[in-house]
Amino acid sequence: MSSTKFDLIVVGSGPGGYVAAIRASQLGLKTAVVEAAELGGICLNWGCIPTKALLKSAQVFEYINHAADYGITVADASADFTGIVKRSRGVADGMSKGVTFLLKKNKIEVIKGWGKIQSGKKVEVTDSEDTKTVYSADNIIIATGARSRELPSMKIDKKKIIGYRDAMVLDKMPKKMVVVGSGAIGIEFAYFYATMGTEVTIVEFLDRIVPVEDAEVSKTLEKLYKKAGMTIMTSSEVTAVDTKGTGCKVTVKTAKGEETLECDIVLSAAGVVSNLENCGLEDVGILVEKGKIQVDEYYKTNMPGYYAIGDVVPGPALAHVASAEGIICVEKIAGQNPAPLDYGNIPGCTYCSPEIASVGMTEAKAKEAGYELRIGKFPFSASGKASAAGAKDGFVKLVFDKKYGELLGAHLIGANVTEMIAEIVAVRKLEITGHELIKTVHPHPTMSEAIMEAAAAAYDEVIHL
The missing domain is CATH 3.50.50.60 (FAD/NAD(P)-binding domain)
Structure with a gap:
């Protein structure tokens, strides 16, 4: 008993x-x-x-x-x-x-x-x-x-309008999909289905995709996703989905007026x-x-x-x-x-390709908070390991407080960056300054060297740029 x-x-x-x-x-x-x-x-x-x-x-x-x-x-x-x-x-x-x-x-x-x-x-x-x-x-x-949060304009029916749970177990690959929302869930599924061969359109209500990330990260991902063949609609809102026919007719309100998109499946990824x-x-x-x-x-x-x-x-x-x-x-x-x-020291990760990882304040938020900043950025195109791995997209961006050298935030986009962010979380917890991070010897060749190099870039000491 x-x-x-x-x-x-x-x-x-x-x-x-x-x-x-x-x-x-x-x-x-x-x-x-x-x-x-x-x-x-x-x-x-x-x-x-x-x-x-x-x-x-x-x-x-x-x-x-x-x-x-x-x-x-x-x-x-x-x-x-x-x-x-x-x-x-x-x-x-x-x-x-x-x-x-x-x-x-x-x-x-x-x-x-x-x-x-x-x-x-x-x-x-x-x-x-x-x-x-x-x-x-x-x-x-x-x-x-x-x-899954359900939007009034898109009632989830698990057949044509689906949530993340249904997106994992579709019985066949859709030819065309509209993904509504570009947070981690929407972005990951957009990458998965586009790579599998689905024609993907992302609709984002705000003015850029992955809107919680640093603006430069959003810009880079948008460029790479468009290059991969995805259609991206920002400052756009789905106002209606007609599921009566064989597929879906999606009405999208944009800055220029209304558009109708046709697809097999609508993925609602507007949060939880x-x-x-x-x-x-x-x-x-x-x-x-x-x-x-x-x-x-x-x-x-x-x-x-x-x-x-x-x-x-x-x-x-x-x-x-x-x-x-x-x-x-x-x-x-x-x-x-x-x-x-x-x-204030919680890492966020998005597992699309390239991956996104961040912690702390974005550059915009740090400026808003009144800090004078030192920004250090190191592109993976200048990394030996990234070149050898064929993974040159993306960068590491570090945001420092100019006065005390405190690391206010870190924003990474690139291969395996979700495995690199924990270093930043640890150094922020230990309140390490920019100078101490520069003097922390990183192994060569690794993607993680880009963190040390980005810190050095903030203080005009970068070697490989």
Whole structure:
């Protein structure tokens, strides 16, 4: 007979929930996780991990198509779309099994079903047979994540108008696709489908693609995407989608007037919305504002014993943020004194090709904040490793405060830059100055040398430009 009383119950098993549960168990708390779907949440099953598997297939296909650039002849390569989707699902399945193993190893009870919090520090769980069981705990963490935001002009029907989840498991490759929204999700799928051979049009409401990134990064990616054959419409809005015929007729309002685009599929990638419905928040009296649960710096809600982390609270909706919040939250619950999360030092990554990675302030934001700046930029076209790898697109851009040499922000676009950004996050945490970064010896030949060179460029000491 499983227990119904715990030190901690976590509702949701995504990268916020399962990480919080494991850390709680390490700290000696008797812990349970409630999950209505697959363990690992959206990230492992329908988000970060399976999309990276799809993108890897696209990259391999791109390599094969450009094999001649490397002195290799490959004849008649073709993409098996079904096989690519199958591989992606296999990767996701393996990761989910890994989380199952980790929870078991850490003696965490997994309760399958829909969790609804109740007052008195209780969680009612409804299983697949509609049986309700009530569990209680000294502490409850809400980690129910988010889903695709639905725009009024584009109701998702999962056939012609799809969200990111459907985009991962289409049964056949569309000939033409309109991607609405150019954040990380839209941009990654645009790259994947365009590389596979779909004719892709990106529609972005703001005046540039990847609008949260530095303006120079947006400009470079737009140029490369247009060169790759994509159509990009900025300062544009989809006002209607007619799905009556065989395909879709998409009405787009632009600065010049209205245009109609024809395609097989519309991918709605206009952000995410928190999963707060039917979770019992109103019954308990938990404060929600603008679609987010309100919490303090240790993720306590306004009701004692109830906490919330991840995509349901304010802050960036990113897996690594949810994990960090979960760890801080349970360490506080367990009586430790963790430092609150520094939201100004959270890296963001987009896994298109070339990749994008950034942390801290853009040049525009730093100027807005009143800093006098030193900007250092180093193009990968001047990097020996990038030349050898045939990956000369992009650059590293560092934004320094002129007065104290503080590294205010870093903006990278290029091959493998998502693997390079952690260095910047670490040096910013340690408050290293530009001069110290220049004197940090980087291995040669590597892409990462571009970071040292960009720092040197900011101080007029660059060697290879």
